[in-house]
Amino acid sequence: MTSPTDGVLRALRELMQGHPALQVRLFALSDTEEFIAEVRRLARSAGHEFDVEEIRQAMGAGRRAWSERKLP
Numbered sequence: 001m002t003s004p005t006d007g008v009l010r011a012l013r014e015l016m017q018g019h020p021a022l023q024v025r026l027f028a029l030s031d032t033e034e035f036i037a038e039v040r041r042l043a044r045s046a047g048h049e050f051d052v053e054e055i056r057q058a059m060g061a062g063r064r065a066w067s068e069r070k071l072p
Contacts, residue, residue: 009058011048012039032059 016023022042029035036055043050 009061011043011046011050012058015042015046015048 016026026035026038026042029038036052039055040050040052
């Protein structure tokens with residue numbers, strides 16, 4: 001089963017893949033609100049529209065996946 005958050009994450013991955021400059025620009029942002037605003041701007045430029053809550057949920061899912069990953 002997929003959730004709206006899955007769609008946001010997939011679209012962001014597709015947008016960022018092969019664009020290291022975009023990755024650098026996002027990872028340089030330390031303020032959450034600035035990060036969300038930039039993600040929304042980048043997504044709109046690629047034809048996607050995400051609301052703030054969708055991005056926050058995607059960020060939370062990413063953090064959970066990172067902390068729950070299996071290490072060797």
